[in-house]
Amino acid sequence: MEKEMIKISFAVNPDYKIEVEKGLTILEIVAQKAPKLYKLILAAKANGKGIGLGDRVEEDSLIQIFTGADEEGLHALRHTASHIMAQAVQRLFPDTKLAIGPAIANGFYYDLDSAHVFTPDDLTAIETEMAKIVEEDIPLVHEILPRDKALELFSGLGAIYKVELINELPEDMPISIYRQGDFIDLCAGPHVSSTGKVKAFKLQSLAGAYWRGDEKNKMLQRIYGTAFAKKTELDAYLKLLEEAAARDHRKLGRELDLFSLQDEGPGFPFFHPHGMVIRNEIEKLWRELHFAFGYDEIKTPVILSRDLWIQSGHWEHYRNNMYFTEIDEAPYAIKPMNCPGCILVYRAHHHSYRELPIRMCEMGLVHRHELSGALHGLMRVRAFTQDDAHIFMLPGQIKDEIKKVIELFDKVYSVYGLKYHAELSTKPEKAMGDDAIWEVATEALREAMEEYGLKYKVNPGDGAFYGPKIDFHLEDSLGRTWQCGTIQLDMQMPEKFDLTYIGEDGQKHRPVMIHRALYGSMERFIGILIEHYAGAFPLWMAPVQVKILPITDRQTEYAQKLKEALFKEKIRVTVDERNEKIGYKIREAQVQKIPYMLVIGDKEMEEGKVAVRKRKEGDLGAQDFANFLTAIKNEIAEKA
RNA sequence: GCUGGCGUAGCUCAACCGGUAGAGCAGCUGACUUGUAAUCAGCAGGUUGGGGGUUCAAGUCCUCUCGCCAGCUCCA
Numbered sequence: 001m002e003k004e005m006i007k008i009s010f011a012v013n014p015d016y017k018i019e020v021e022k023g024l025t026i027l028e029i030v031a032q033k034a035p036k037l038y039k040l041i042l043a044a045k046a047n048g049k050g051i052g053l054g055d056r057v058e059e060d061s062l063i064q065i066f067t068g069a070d071e072e073g074l075h076a077l078r079h080t081a082s083h084i085m086a087q088a089v090q091r092l093f094p095d096t097k098l099a100i101g102p103a104i105a106n107g108f109y110y111d112l113d114s115a116h117v118f119t120p121d122d123l124t125a126i127e128t129e130m131a132k133i134v135e136e137d138i139p140l141v142h143e144i145l146p147r148d149k150a151l152e153l154f155s156g157l158g159a160i161y162k163v164e165l166i167n168e169l170p171e172d173m174p175i176s177i178y179r180q181g182d183f184i185d186l187c188a189g190p191h192v193s194s195t196g197k198v199k200a201f202k203l204q205s206l207a208g209a210y211w212r213g214d215e216k217n218k219m220l221q222r223i224y225g226t227a228f229a230k231k232t233e234l235d236a237y238l239k240l241l242e243e244a245a246a247r248d249h250r251k252l253g254r255e256l257d258l259f260s261l262q263d264e265g266p267g268f269p270f271f272h273p274h275g276m277v278i279r280n281e282i283e284k285l286w287r288e289l290h291f292a293f294g295y296d297e298i299k300t301p302v303i304l305s306r307d308l309w310i311q312s313g314h315w316e317h318y319r320n321n322m323y324f325t326e327i328d329e330a331p332y333a334i335k336p337m338n339c340p341g342c343i344l345v346y347r348a349h350h351h352s353y354r355e356l357p358i359r360m361c362e363m364g365l366v367h368r369h370e371l372s373g374a375l376h377g378l379m380r381v382r383a384f385t386q387d388d389a390h391i392f393m394l395p396g397q398i399k400d401e402i403k404k405v406i407e408l409f410d411k412v413y414s415v416y417g418l419k420y421h422a423e424l425s426t427k428p429e430k431a432m433g434d435d436a437i438w439e440v441a442t443e444a445l446r447e448a449m450e451e452y453g454l455k456y457k458v459n460p461g462d463g464a465f466y467g468p469k470i471d472f473h474l475e476d477s478l479g480r481t482w483q484c485g486t487i488q489l490d491m492q493m494p495e496k497f498d499l500t501y502i503g504e505d506g507q508k509h510r511p512v513m514i515h516r517a518l519y520g521s522m523e524r525f526i527g528i529l530i531e532h533y534a535g536a537f538p539l540w541m542a543p544v545q546v547k548i549l550p551i552t553d554r555q556t557e558y559a560q561k562l563k564e565a566l567f568k569e570k571i572r573v574t575v576d577e578r579n580e581k582i583g584y585k586i587r588e589a590q591v592q593k594i595p596y597m598l599v600i601g602d603k604e605m606e607e608g609k610v611a612v613r614k615r616k617e618g619d620l621g622a623q624d625f626a627n628f629l630t631a632i633k634n635e636i637a638e639k640a
Numbered sequence: 641g642c643u644g645g646c647g648u649a650g651c652u653c654a655a656c657c658g659g660u661a662g663a664g665c666a667g668c669u670g671a672c673u674u675g676u677a678a679u680c681a682g683c684a685g686g687u688u689g690g691g692g693g694u695u696c697a698a699g700u701c702c703u704c705u706c707g708c709c710a711g712c713u714c715c716a
Contacts, residue, residue: 109711117644207711208643215713219643222711254651263689263707321715366716371641372707374714386716471716483716520716552673579673587677601675611676619676 078103080191081201081227086110087183088129099161099211099220107226111209118221123203137196138181142189150175162186200234201227249530250377256535267375267382269523274543279522281541286387293408295359295389300341302365306331311496312340313432317465321368338364339515342390343497351501357393357401364388378527379482385522391514398512402448409472409485409518415639422454423471425462432466432492441489442468466492474528484520536593540639546573547594549585551601558605569633
């Protein structure tokens with residue numbers, strides 16, 4: 001059954017204009033304007049499909065939603081495109097062996113094993129061959145073969161990867177294959193009816209990928225591509241990608257002078273003055289809310305004795321990611337996590353059951369030796385500050401405490417208007433503690449989420465080595481998700497460190513410990529924020545909040561007076577005194593995404609006014625300086 | 641770490657098949673005193689990421705190394 005793909009264009013698109021409130025997400029707009037579609041999108045989102053759903057509406061960007069009724073049809077189309085690509089590759093490079101080639105969120109890929117090393121030029125040649133296959137309009141034929149027949153078929157073709165896959169399927173299972181002309185693939189489908197249906201496609205990139213995702217296996221060559229039902233949709237998607245690249249935090253970080261990465265310290269970011277303003281502002285918000293939620297702040301050392309890490313189990317389970325050093329010939333380690341430090345604070349004196357829960361938070365700088373190839377701007381670094389906290393509590397307090405943590409997370413994320421999804425990660429292979437304890441801990445997390453009403457998906461085997469966890473994932477500009485917040489229930493550390501509290505009965509008891517981080521890492525979170533706001537930070541966290549632009553040097557003195565007045569109110573303000581035309585100064589302030597510009601000419605100076613220009617709205621005209629000051633102070637306080 | 645690609649001035653990019661590095665923006669200096677997204681002129685800026693090699697000659701070819709990018713693996 002053929003279905004049409006739903007496409008909606010918002011914003012400045014000549015053929016479809018729609019008025020929306022500022023700051024709404026696409027989802028919110030759709031919920032208002034198209035309630036039926038909204039339901040379909042929610043369904044698509046629950047399955048992890050669709051793109052750009054959490055994106056904010058920018059003033060002049062074309063934003064589209066590729067989802068809805070026909071998500072399945074698009075999936076089939078891309079899956080077929082992947083087969084067409086494989087067929088094209090085999091025509092051009094007959095010795096190529098096929099591994100797997102699925103449709104994915106925004107396109108498709110195929111993993112190939114070939115003596116030939118594919119180059120970007122090959123991609124063009126493959127695209128040309130694909131176009132021929134589309135032109136030939138070859139029907140796709142679905143067949144179900146008995147297992148032995150299928151094995152015989154693929155062995156005959158020398159398709160070793162397909163044979164390996166079949167051999168792992170249940171013995172009595174019939175095998176589903178698809179044929180298009182002389183091309184045969186092991187495949188469950190579904191597909192579109194013929195290659196002619198794939199009207200718009202593009203091969204995007206080459207990459208390596210381990211066979212079956214295991215680094216012990218051979219590395220295959222992966223070709224990524226995408227396909228759409230119509231050329232216009234493909235073009236719109238490619239345009240979207242270009243726009244996303246423009247908000248890459250690495251690019252904006254340099255342009256807005258927020259941070260840098262230097263060859264002298266790979267993975268160790270340098271925060272510049274403007275980046276630090278943002279960092280300090282979000283830390284300030286963090287402190288306010290944590291104190292309101294009953295946390296106490298601590299700070300623990302970065303270097304601690306190796307014995308501590310042996311006791312905590314990090315030596316055994318995490319050594320490969322740790323940096324070591326020596327002090328007076330004794331072995332020490334740089335902390336990769338904050339828990340042991342916090343535990344030492346807890347253990348510094350006795351605790352009564354009356355004190356619990358004890359919530360200790362810490363902006364903890366940790367170092368981890370990440371693989372060089374994994375480093376990525378601020379998102380993946382080797383030194384980062386976790387906004388950590390450890391909560392020690394009675395076993396009976398677990399559920400309520402976790403609910404409270406979720407509430408705090410929700411509150412903070414909503415200040416930034418960030419969309420997130422939660423995942424529950426269970427016991428990994430390399431884990432401490434026995435199954436029963438893990439079971440209890442995992443259930444506690446599960447119940448807390450369900451009672452709070454937090455939707456989540458399960459990640460089997462993805463927990464930390466000391467306990468299960470709930471992860472909060474945020475999206476970057478390209479829709480890649482990054483784990484930020486985490487709540488980990490730790491039922492091993494209290495044991496390892498013999499943590500106790502004195503109960504009502506006067507006896508020692510074992511507290512339960514939660515390890516949690518909300519931003520996850522300050523670095524990663526700032527990276528996410530840069531992309532989320534596309535560098536146009538809200539007033540309250542903008543590095544420079546107001547820039548005063550005198551038109552000539554006759555206004556310099558007045559400009560300085562205004563600056564002093566704003567500075568006194570703790571507003572971040574600069575004056576552009578350079579001898580340049582006003583258009584030039586405005587342009588520069590605009591490029592720097594400064595929220596407010598005050599244009600000062602003779603007129604304003606004589607009347608004690610300022611001509612206010614807003615980053616997004618443009619010229620707002622002249623107003624009394626006093627009024628402006630009141631308004632901006634309110635806006636900052638509201639964190640709007 | 642693995643596979644592939646890339647590395648030229650602070651930034652964005654040029655330099656045919658090896659012939660000895662060039663532009664715009666930014667910076668500095670000067671002129672202009674300017675009304676809502678780039679005023680004009682001049683100056684300065686690079687051992688082409690680093691080491692080694694091939695060659696009469698290397699930004700260009702080979703090699704080692706460092707870093708970056710995409711993906712894999714891993715993870716906040």
